Amino acid sequence: MEHATLLLILAAVFGLFMAWGIGANDVANAMATSVGSKALTIKSAIIIAAIFEFSGAYLAGGEVTSTIRKGMVDSAMFIDSPELLVYGMLSALLAAGVWLLFATRQGLPVSTTHSIVGAIVGFAVVAMGVDAVQWEKVANIAMSWVVSPILAGTMSYFLYRSVQILILDSKNPFENAKRFVPFYIFLTGFIISLVTVFKGLKHLGLDMTQAECYGIAAIVGVVSAIIGTFMIHRIKEQPVDIGGFHLHSVELVFGILMVFTACAMAFAHGSNDVANAIGPVAAVVSIVNSGGLIEQESMLPPWVLLLGAMGIVAGLMMYGHKVIATVGVGITELTASRGFCCNLSASTTVVLASGTGLPISTTHTLVGAVLGVGLARGISALNMRVIGSIFMSWIITLPAGAILAIIFFYILKAILG
Amino acid sequence: MTRTSYFSRIFGNSPVSPLQKHIASVIACVEQLVPYFEAVFKDDWDEATKIQRKLATLEGEADNTKNELRMNLPTSLFMPIDRRDILELLDMQDLIANRAKDISGLTLGRKMAIPDALADDFMAFLQRCIDATRQAQIAINELDELVVTGFRGDEAMRVRKMVAELHVIENETDDIQIKLRASLYVLENDLPPIDVMFIYKIIEWIGDLADASQSAGNRLQLMLAK
Numbered sequence: 001m002e003h004a005t006l007l008l009i010l011a012a013v014f015g016l017f018m019a020w021g022i023g024a025n026d027v028a029n030a031m032a033t034s035v036g037s038k039a040l041t042i043k044s045a046i047i048i049a050a051i052f053e054f055s056g057a058y059l060a061g062g063e064v065t066s067t068i069r070k071g072m073v074d075s076a077m078f079i080d081s082p083e084l085l086v087y088g089m090l091s092a093l094l095a096a097g098v099w100l101l102f103a104t105r106q107g108l109p110v111s112t113t114h115s116i117v118g119a120i121v122g123f124a125v126v127a128m129g130v131d132a133v134q135w136e137k138v139a140n141i142a143m144s145w146v147v148s149p150i151l152a153g154t155m156s157y158f159l160y161r162s163v164q165i166l167i168l169d170s171k172n173p174f175e176n177a178k179r180f181v182p183f184y185i186f187l188t189g190f191i192i193s194l195v196t197v198f199k200g201l202k203h204l205g206l207d208m209t210q211a212e213c214y215g216i217a218a219i220v221g222v223v224s225a226i227i228g229t230f231m232i233h234r235i236k237e238q239p240v241d242i243g244g245f246h247l248h249s250v251e252l253v254f255g256i257l258m259v260f261t262a263c264a265m266a267f268a269h270g271s272n273d274v275a276n277a278i279g280p281v282a283a284v285v286s287i288v289n290s291g292g293l294i295e296q297e298s299m300l301p302p303w304v305l306l307l308g309a310m311g312i313v314a315g316l317m318m319y320g321h322k323v324i325a326t327v328g329v330g331i332t333e334l335t336a337s338r339g340f341c342c343n344l345s346a347s348t349t350v351v352l353a354s355g356t357g358l359p360i361s362t363t364h365t366l367v368g369a370v371l372g373v374g375l376a377r378g379i380s381a382l383n384m385r386v387i388g389s390i391f392m393s394w395i396i397t398l399p400a401g402a403i404l405a406i407i408f409f410y411i412l413k414a415i416l417g
Numbered sequence: 418m419t420r421t422s423y424f425s426r427i428f429g430n431s432p433v434s435p436l437q438k439h440i441a442s443v444i445a446c447v448e449q450l451v452p453y454f455e456a457v458f459k460d461d462w463d464e465a466t467k468i469q470r471k472l473a474t475l476e477g478e479a480d481n482t483k484n485e486l487r488m489n490l491p492t493s494l495f496m497p498i499d500r501r502d503i504l505e506l507l508d509m510q511d512l513i514a515n516r517a518k519d520i521s522g523l524t525l526g527r528k529m530a531i532p533d534a535l536a537d538d539f540m541a542f543l544q545r546c547i548d549a550t551r552q553a554q555i556a557i558n559e560l561d562e563l564v565v566t567g568f569r570g571d572e573a574m575r576v577r578k579m580v581a582e583l584h585v586i587e588n589e590t591d592d593i594q595i596k597l598r599a600s601l602y603v604l605e606n607d608l609p610p611i612d613v614m615f616i617y618k619i620i621e622w623i624g625d626l627a628d629a630s631q632s633a634g635n636r637l638q639l640m641l642a643k
Contacts, residue, residue: 169570377497
């Protein structure tokens with residue numbers, strides 16, 4: 001294949017740029033609930049984000065990566081001209097990265113997922129025609145964009161209702177918080193690790209039976225719960241000023257839970273969004289390495305996932321910390337008891353999608369979860385106009401990603417071809 | 418490049434803390450009536466004028482908070498409390514401050530002398546009506562807890578009890594009012610008729626403080642029953 005090294009370098013650079021962009025901007029949205037609730041300081045939020053974004057991307061990012069890489073485009077149609085697929089994937093990366101940069105600067109709600117999906121569909125149509133797109137799979141993905149916020153919202157509604165019934169509405173909320181919060185911590189550790197070991201670890205060469213999966217998940221859950229119990233034990237009930245907010249001590253207990261769900265959220269975000277950056281890279285790498293052959297069955301090289309994971313963390317460290325510091329401002333409404341419900345249901349939904357290989361928007365899922373708490377009469381005011389504009393944004397993002405990808409595709413083809 | 422994330426913009430301005438800020442201004446305003454009438458009974462109109470001015474300023478502050486809240490309550494907000502209930506609660510709170518201003522304004526304008534024989538009962542009546550407004554404030558201060566708990570459970574029970582207590586206080590003010598009017602009736606033949614008319618009016622308005630507080634409590638009850 002011509003320009004093999006150049007293509008690999010380009011892919012790595014574009015992928016890194018995109019991953020950097022995700023780390024710089026998108027991670028902040030995933031951490032917004034945690035920082036806004038003041039349960040985490042900005043510094044610890046960044047450390048948690050770095051560790052768990054990385055492990056989420058590396059451990060559980062494989063399935064979605066393979067969807068982006070080969071799920072949406074019928075690569076059989078590119079057998080005679082594999083270079084077109086390579087150019088296409090490169091232009092998709094570039095398109096999504098540029099759109100992300102532009103939209104973030106304009107303060108527009110963007111989703112990296114929607115822009116990369118739009119970009120891939122866009123280039124495939126102009127390169128090989130409408131038939132080159134696996135519309136069934138793309139329709140599934142589009143469906144999941146509708147289902148994921150609804151699922152997260154339903155989950156957070158019931159979670160918050162359970163918190164109200166078990167803790168907040170009881171006669172002694174503080175004692176009950178101490179009693180029940182470890183169970184929620186267990187649930188967080190259990191669900192996230194279960195989906196991960198079930199679906200995510202295949203590419204690392206670990207194949208486990210169902211019983212082993214449940215065992216590992218249960219161990220992770222119990223260990224988290226024990227750590228959490230120790231942390232909760234240290235919290236003392238605080239005296240309340242007259243007219244003050246007398247559930248303050250209860251929120252301190254939920255603050256511990258918030259730390260765990262913040263980890264889950266970062267993990268989930270990493271596992272789903274890393275694919276937006278490295279899915280196309282993986283496609284390019286497999287074509288170039290095989291000397292122009294399009295192999296459906298080739299394994300995803302672990303270093304590609306590592307590249308994405310490092311890109312996200314680099315973006316977070318270099319720029320994302322500033323964005324995280326600003327997103328928390330103004331979310332005083334999101335106390336720890338509400339924030340954890342949002343985090344747990346959103347991260348569960350996202351990790352489930354990651355396991356199934358569906359690229360979804362973490363932000364949309366999180367917004368759905370926030371609405372769920374609102375429906376349980378738990379939030380004093382939600383701005384429906386802004387929420388509407390966030391959900392509508394993907395209608396602009398899809399064609400924007402597609403058009404940019406088409407433009408870049410023709411440019412790359414003219415230069416390299 | 419610092420900008421607020423669009424994620425934080427999904428949270429609208431909460432109506433709860435402005436409501437609580439408003440009732441706090443209203444109470445501060447109403448509480449001025451005690452030193453005001455003490456000055457009136459001492460016939461110290463300079464002092465009374467000073468206090469009335471302060472009361473009017475506090476009423477203005479409450480009005481500002483009220484307008485601010487109204488401006489920040491677009492229909493696109495999704496809230497656990499009915500928008501209309503919030504606005505009506507606000508109106509009730511506002512009525513308390515307005516009445517306090519009316520009471521002081523009228524008595525000052527006419528330099529009204531209230532018979533000394535009525536002083537004790539009159540002050541007791543005023544105090545109890547102010548107690549009713551304070552009780553309303555105690556209940557309204559629970560609104561943020563109510564939102565967290567979803568207007569259910571133990572917290573909702575506590576607020577119901579607070580509103581019940583408010584009803585008890587309001588009933589007491591009714592009793593004192595009847596007694597006070599009876600005492601005035603005995604004296605009224607010896608007093609200038611126009612003065613008597615206006616003293617009845619002032620007594621009625623002071624009673625309005627407790628009535629409006631009770632209505633505010635009733636609004637809270639409606640929020641609980643939603």
